[in-house]
Amino acid sequence: MGELPYLQTNPKFIFFTDFDGTITLQDSNDFLTDNIGYGKEKRVASNHAVLEERETFRESFQGMMDSVTKPYDHCIQLLVDNIQLDPYFKEFLSWAIANNIPVVVLSSGMVPIIKALLKNLVGDDSDYIDIVANNVAARPGKKIEEEGGWDIAFHDESGFGHDKSLAIRPYSNLPAEKRPTMFYAGDGVSDLSAAKETHLLFAKKGKDLVTYCVKEDIPFTLFEDWESILAKTKEIVAGQTRVEEAAREGYEAYKRGEAGVKVQNGSLRH
Numbered sequence: 369m370g371e372l373p374y375l376q377t378n379p380k381f382i383f384f385t386d387f388d389g390t391i392t393l394q395d396s397n398d399f400l401t402d403n404i405g406y407g408k409e410k411r412v413a414s415n416h417a418v419l420e421e422r423e424t425f426r427e428s429f430q431g432m433m434d435s436v437t438k439p440y441d442h443c444i445q446l447l448v449d450n451i452q453l454d455p456y457f458k459e460f461l462s463w464a465i466a467n468n469i470p471v472v473v474l475s476s477g478m479v480p481i482i483k484a485l486l487k488n489l490v491g492d493d494s495d496y497i498d499i500v501a502n503n504v505a506a507r508p509g510k511k512i513e514e515e516g517g518w519d520i521a522f523h524d525e526s527g528f529g530h531d532k533s534l535a536i537r538p539y540s541n542l543p544a545e546k547r548p549t550m551f552y553a554g555d556g557v558s559d560l561s562a563a564k565e566t567h568l569l570f571a572k573k574g575k576d577l578v579t580y581c582v583k584e585d586i587p588f589t590l591f592e593d594w595e596s597i598l599a600k601t602k603e604i605v606a607g608q609t610r611v612e613e614a615a616r617e618g619y620e621a622y623k624r625g626e627a628g629v630k631v632q633n634g635s636l637r638h
């Protein structure tokens with residue numbers, strides 16, 4: 369059981385999810401970079417470089433965080449004061465708790481920031497959520513609560529910094545009769561490593577993850593907020609919709625022009 373911690377309560381479903389821009393309305397690392405780092409223009413250019421595979425996510429994120437030199441506690445407070453929760457996430461979480469569905473955050477951000485934001489935004493129910501993410505470390509001879517004192521401690525050696533497929537694969541490799549149905553929700557370039565790993569991928573309307581799924585032919589369903597995720601997940605848990613059907617809906621919506629993105633000649637345009 370040690371290697372499969374999310375099966376301890378014998379759930380039939382597991383919900384893996386991105387954090388920044390998915391559970392929250394804003395991406396906390398983008399917020400730091402845009403406001404107290406090298407700025408939005410450079411950050412957006414770096415996001416595109418990742419989508420077009422000219423840069424790894426790890427390199428991009430390292431550059432963003434290197435440009436943020438304020439003490440770590442200052443950064444956390446700035447985020448707690450500014451980052452908002454998706455208005456329906458709390459309702460989703462209560463429902464997941466009542467229905468024995470583990471909720472696991474797989475994030476390319478850093479654990480202390482995610483914990484602080486969840487505690488502030490969700491309250492005590494946030495203890496139910498498992499968090500797998502990068503961490504923070506002091507730079508040599510410094511403390512994290514000093515100017516220029518902290519750095520990212522990456523989760524693994526991958527070009528993603530945190531390869532989100534690593535947490536999901538032990539479950540997707542289980543034989544069919546033991547394997548729970550798995551969901552993933554995400555919005556951006558940090559989710560590329562998880563996009564192919566679950567039964568049903570929720571991709572946020574109009575965001576980079578939709579573009580990527582269309583381009584790579586990965587099945588997905590669109591969401592605008594956790595109200596739509598909750599409604600679809602309830603249908604599946606109740607057996608009213610099969611995941612295979614739901615997984616085709618995103619591409620159908622894209623073809624009807626309802627996904628909020630355009631993919632032209634293989635290049636990526638919003």
Ligand SMILES: [Mg+2]
Pocket residue numbers: 386387388389390395554555556558
């Ligand atoms: Mg995100």
